[in-house]
Amino acid sequence: MFLVLGEKPSVAQALAEVLGAKKREDGYLEGEDCIVSWCLGHLAEYAxxxxxxxxxxxxxxxxxxxxxKTWELRIAKDxxxxxxVLKELLNRKDLEYVVNACDAGREGELIFKRVYDLSKSSLPVKRLWISSMEEQAICNGFSNLKNGKAYESLCEAAVCRAKADWLVGMNATRAFTTTYYKRMVVGRVQTPTLAMLVERQKKVENFEKEAYYQVELPVLDFFVTSEKMxxxxxxDALVKMCEGNSIHILKVERKQKKTNPPKLYDLTTLQREANRFFGYTAQETLTELQKLYEEKWVTxxxxxxxxxxxxxxxxxxEILDxxxxxxxxxxGELVGRNVRAIINNRKVSDHHALLPTKEAWKQDIGTLSKKQKDIFYLIGQRLAQAVSEAAVFEETEVSAECAEHLFATKGNKVVEPGFQKILKAFQENARKTEETGEKEEKVSIPENISDGMEIAGRTPKKRKRFTAPPKPYSEDTLLSAMETAGNHSFDLETEKKGLGTPATRAGMIEKLVSSGYAVRKGKQLLPTREGIALVSVLPEELKSAALTAxxxxxxxxxxxGEVTSETFMEDITEFxxxxxAGCGEIPKEERYRFYEKESIGKCPVCGSPVYEGKQNFYCSSHDxxxxxxxxSRYLVGMKKTLDKKMAKELLEYGKTRVTDFYSQRTGKKFTADLLxxxxxxxxSFKMEFPKRK
Known part of the structure; x- marks a missing residue:
């Protein structure tokens, strides 16, 4: 008898179906030789x-x-x-071992480890490592269970990631909040991502467009263009010089070029394309993709x-068939068969690229939501493109001379569309309304143009254009920036991971939005005033994409196994x-930059605003x-403390009426004016009794 722990109920049910565990119990499913249960994602977090x-x-x-010194975990109340249920199962005496069937990755290891450690179980651990929820993949996975110890290094990395996030997040958030008297949420990955948004926004706001001019000369059915002026x-002078003058074709150069098919999708490139094609957020794509995986549509x-x-x-x-x-x-005729183009053992570590499953063919596409259908079609068409032929086009460059000035143009002509036929068919099916990237003017160069030709002059045209500002980040371009962040800081041999991982980047973006540091405006992601304020006070090392990468x-x-957890955590602790220490050195005047004080009145000595402090109401002037x-000694004997209302009236009128002074002589309360x-x-103060009517 053995126990299987999946990450979610839906995954556990799929595993139980294959294993024949059909008897429903409270929190688990039982079969003849196994029990299958689930973790509900992260059951525990650091305290x-x-x-x-x-x-x-x-x-x-x-x-x-x-x-x-000793890390403590706390179970979420819900x-x-x-x-x-899991604690009881993990300590059953009739079980031989437990199978970790959580998602096959770093976070799956962490989810299982926390439950296993908190249960104080001593069951031997085996690991199910699969990339598809198809029945055959599950059967193959259980036939080739690995020893749980083989994944100890992966698990240790997951633990260190969680500890690092806690240490940086908890300490930096408290440090900057208490230093600047303003709540500031800081995160190991979140903050460098926000810094990229802020930097891009500054470039957009500070951009000053510049005008430039070009002269176009009509040649047959196309134009040649001058350099920018x-x-x-x-x-204007060039237009006059070229007016009526013939155009001499200096050179016509034709080259055939190839564009190779795109690679298959990993998670980040799928999220980018789903945002570009359909406007889906990275989190929306991941959520729907997870459902497709659990329902056996994709890997x-x-x-x-x-x-x-x-x-x-x-x-x-077989999938291509x-x-x-x-x-x-x-x-069928559009789908290629060049599978060798997508094979690379060295570039597959834990999991291969995203693919549709053979099981998907047996299922009803009508059961999918629109988002799920869009994402499934994206993955399918990408596979079709990746195994198709390259696109071949002819690039023609024309250089010409008029009035001793050079003009030029380029033109492209498709020779063989190759994989682009599939892309075009998908775009038409998706009714994509917004083109990706910048539109280029397509120039068609006729075949009868050749070197040395003289073309009769026609009326030249002056074109006024402007330099284009940088574009704000979209979720597509931000994901790309996160993926490559800090790459310039590493040598070519270093494997680069950028900010976060494919599994965590969507969550980071959502945290920025939910914390009020970023906002979505259409497809754009923009920093808010709060986000800009936060980045303005943080040190470079916290904003550094290179450090986090x-x-x-x-x-x-x-x-x-190349780095120990002790070394990594020592570096994080030192950081x-x-x-x-750096926070402690911030000057006092700088710390009040966000502190919005309420003036309760004007100082009767110098006229400056008076503010409330912890122990007094003080003049804001340093002099x-x-x-x-x-x-004060004057009020303590009458059991009275000066409050804000009293202080306001003293500053405005020079006196305030108090109805609950205490008399030590009579033991009773009395009313008087404090002057x-x-x-x-x-x-200083004195007392005046109100005159009786």
Missing amino acids: APEVYDERYKKWEFADLPILP KKEQFD KKEEEA YPRTDSQYITEDMEQSVL ILSEMLPFCS EWENELLRMER VQKLI CNFALWKE LELQGDRA
């Missing part, structure tokens, strides 16, 4: 700071950094019932590979300590010592 020490309930800069009078979603392995060649050929039946816009690379090396103390008097810039 909040106040769990380690009561004093952390109050945010104080003096208590930082918070560096747990998931405790399922954890209790900054001054309009230069363009494992959270992949960073764009290739398949050599042993998959035959199974992919039925692909046109799954894609209504793609006839370096940490991701170190985690990757840890997965391979946090330096961060706190003035005026203050009204909340607790403000000045001795230089020092405040």
Whole structure:
């Protein structure tokens, strides 16, 4: 008898169906020789700071950094019932071993480890590692279960990632919030991503468009164009010089070029294209893709590979045989068979590229939502493109001379569309309304143009154009920037992972939006005023994409056993300590840049605003010592503390009526007017009883 733990109920049910575990129990399914249960995603997270020490309930800069010596996990309240089920199962004496069937990746290891450790189980662990929820893939996976110890390095990287996020997030958020008296949420990956948004927004706002001019000469059915000119009078002069003059064709050069088919999708490129084609957010794409995976339409979603392995060649050929039946816009003759183009064993680590499954052919496409259908078709057409022939086109360059000035143009003509036939069919089916990238003017160069020709002059035209500003990030372009962030800081041999992982980038973008640091405007992602304010005060090391990308690379090396967890965590701890030390050195006047104070009145000595502090109401001028103390010798005997209402009236009228003074002589309360008097810039009080009517 063995136990199988999936990441979600839907996955567990699919596994149970293959394993024959059909008897429903409370929180699990049971069969003759196995029990299948589920984790509900992350059942446990690292505890909040106040769990380690009561004093952390109050945010104080003096208590930082918070560096747990022993890390504690806490079960989410809404998931405790399922954890209790798992704890009991993991400690059953009749079980031989437990199979970790959580998603085959870093986070799947972490989800299982936390439940296993908290249950204090001693069951041997085996690992199910599959890339598809198809029945055959599940059967093959259970026939080739791995020893759980083989994934210890991957698990250690997952643990270190979670600890690093906690240490940087908790300490930096508290440090900058208490330093600037303004809530500032800081994250290891989130903050560098926000910094990229802010940097791009500054470039857009600071861009000053510049006019430039070009002269166009009509030649047969196309135009040749001059070089760019900054001054309009230069363009006007060139128009006059060329007016009526013949055009001499200096050179016509024709070259055939090829554009190879695109690679298969990994998660990030799929999210980018889904945003570009349909406007779906990265999180929407990941959510729907996960559903497609669990329902056996596609292979494992959270992949960073764009290739398949050599042993998959035959199974992919079988998918290609039925692909046109799954894609209504793609006839059989459009689908190529060049599977060798997408095979690269070295570039497949944990999971191969995204593919439709053979199981999808047996299912009803009508059961899918619009988003799911769009994403499934995207994955299918990409496979069809990737195994098709290259597109061949003829590029023609024409250079000409008129009035001793050079003119030129380029033209393209499709010779063989190749894979682009599939792309065009998909675009027409998707009714894509917005083109990707910038539109280029298509120039058609006639075949009868040749070197040395003289063309009779016609009327030249002056064109005024403007330099284009950089575009704000869309989710498509931001995902690309996150993927390549910090690459320039590494040598060519270093494997680069950028900011976050394919599995976490969508979540980072959603966090920026939900925290109020970024906002969606159509397809654009823009930083908010709060986001810009946060980035303006953070040190470079927190905003650095290169540093965070370096940490991701170190985690990757840890997965391979090349870096120890101790070394990685020492670096993170040292970084946090330096961060706190840097916060402590921020000048006092800088710390109040966001502190919005409410003036309660004007100083009777110098006229400056008076603000409320913890112990007094003080003059804002550094050269003035005026203050009204909340607790004073004069008032303490009458059991009275100066409050904001009293202070406002004293500043405005010079007196305030108090109805609850205490008399030590009579033991009773009484009413009197408290009057403000000045001795230089020092405040004193006296009492006046209201006259009886």
